[in-house]
Amino acid sequence: MSKNFCMIFIIALIFSLAGIVCAEDKEIKAWDIDKMIHKDLKSYFTKTPEMNITPENLDDIRKESVKTRPLLENDPAVEISDELINKDFSVRVYKPKGKHNKKLPGLLWIHGGGHILGSPEDNDSLMCEIVKRVKCIVVQPDYDLAPEYPYPTDLNQCMEALKWLADNSQVDSNKIAVAGMSAGGGLTAAVTLKARDEKGVKICFQMPLYPMLDYRSNTTSIYQMNSDKRAWCRELNITAWAMYLGGKQPDIYASPALAEDLSNLPPAYIMVGTLDPFRDEAINYAQKLMQAGVPVEFHVIPGVTHAFEVLYPDADISKKARNEYINALANALK
Numbered sequence: 001m002s003k004n005f006c007m008i009f010i011i012a013l014i015f016s017l018a019g020i021v022c023a024e025d026k027e028i029k030a031w032d033i034d035k036m037i038h039k040d041l042k043s044y045f046t047k048t049p050e051m052n053i054t055p056e057n058l059d060d061i062r063k064e065s066v067k068t069r070p071l072l073e074n075d076p077a078v079e080i081s082d083e084l085i086n087k088d089f090s091v092r093v094y095k096p097k098g099k100h101n102k103k104l105p106g107l108l109w110i111h112g113g114g115h116i117l118g119s120p121e122d123n124d125s126l127m128c129e130i131v132k133r134v135k136c137i138v139v140q141p142d143y144d145l146a147p148e149y150p151y152p153t154d155l156n157q158c159m160e161a162l163k164w165l166a167d168n169s170q171v172d173s174n175k176i177a178v179a180g181m182s183a184g185g186g187l188t189a190a191v192t193l194k195a196r197d198e199k200g201v202k203i204c205f206q207m208p209l210y211p212m213l214d215y216r217s218n219t220t221s222i223y224q225m226n227s228d229k230r231a232w233c234r235e236l237n238i239t240a241w242a243m244y245l246g247g248k249q250p251d252i253y254a255s256p257a258l259a260e261d262l263s264n265l266p267p268a269y270i271m272v273g274t275l276d277p278f279r280d281e282a283i284n285y286a287q288k289l290m291q292a293g294v295p296v297e298f299h300v301i302p303g304v305t306h307a308f309e310v311l312y313p314d315a316d317i318s319k320k321a322r323n324e325y326i327n328a329l330a331n332a333l334k
Contacts, residue, residue: 028223038303040317050229072124092120094127094138105136105175105333112182114240134330139165150246151254166201177205185211189256205332210272214257215241219280232306262292269297269328273304
């Protein structure tokens with residue numbers, strides 16, 4: 001290598017690093033959510049209390065979330081059961097009642113909660129709706145939460161649940177999808193990557209919804225949703241990632257945004273809102289999938305915050321979003 005080339009390379013590297021520093025130092029104005037939020041959500045959002053999550057109060061928040069969880073009304077069309085896997089953890093199984101003449105598609109659904117909150121019961125009503133409309137069997141892993149059980153505990157349990165689903169005698173192993181919200185969306189991407197790399201269960205479709213993909217918390221949208229704790233924000237995100245990683249350096253399965261090779265992955269449906277802190281990492285991941293030749297249906301919904309259709313289920317925009325991604329599942333698992 002010539003001296004001139006070395007000098008040019010060094011100068012280019014300096015300017016490149018300077019650009020990175022400037023980008024990180026650039027002040028990004030936080031969103032005024034009350035002015036920007038979708039009209040269907042405005043009346044709901046103004047009444048939303050702030051979330052204050054720390055390692056010290058996490059247990060109290062978990063207990064409170066159980067108290068406020070809506071009770072599931074008995075659905076005569078859906079059978080729900082809890083099954084133990086390897087004496088380590090359980091999965092919640094949802095399937096159509098009655099006898100079936102053929103094997104049904106299978107869906108691994110992974111709940112959200114920043115890797116530190118949540119449970120399968122939070123999604124009971126949604127899972128019943130999916131079972132009835134998609135005509136499939138759904139399995140939700142009741143994975144262990146951080147910080148008590150940091151990465152890769154939940155990923156390993158999700159992989160076990162995926163294999164358990166594929167081995168179910170009632171499931172068509174050629175029609176298995178993986179889906180989830182937020183941290184569950186990040187785990188959806190991780191499970192799909194790991195299944196490809198380990199040549200394990202063949203996944204035909206992935207649906208990471210507003211996925212939690214990037215531990216660095218440094219995108220523009222993360223800074224724009226900096227500290228408004230009425231929805232998931234940068235401050236909460238940094239806290240959750242620290243508890244999840246437990247001081248470990250993340251790999252591509254902990255933080256799928258780090259993955260460079262997204263080839264040979266199943267088709268994807270990805271949804272995110274313009275006021276979601278994960279907007280930019282979802283956009284980046286969708287773009288990388290498309291560049292790798294993966295078919296992607298990508299929806300960016302104006303004026304909605306993180307997990308809006310779960311937090312405000314009665315809003316018209318929430319009903320529309322749920323209907324769209326359930327239709328996407330139904331079409332993928334025909």
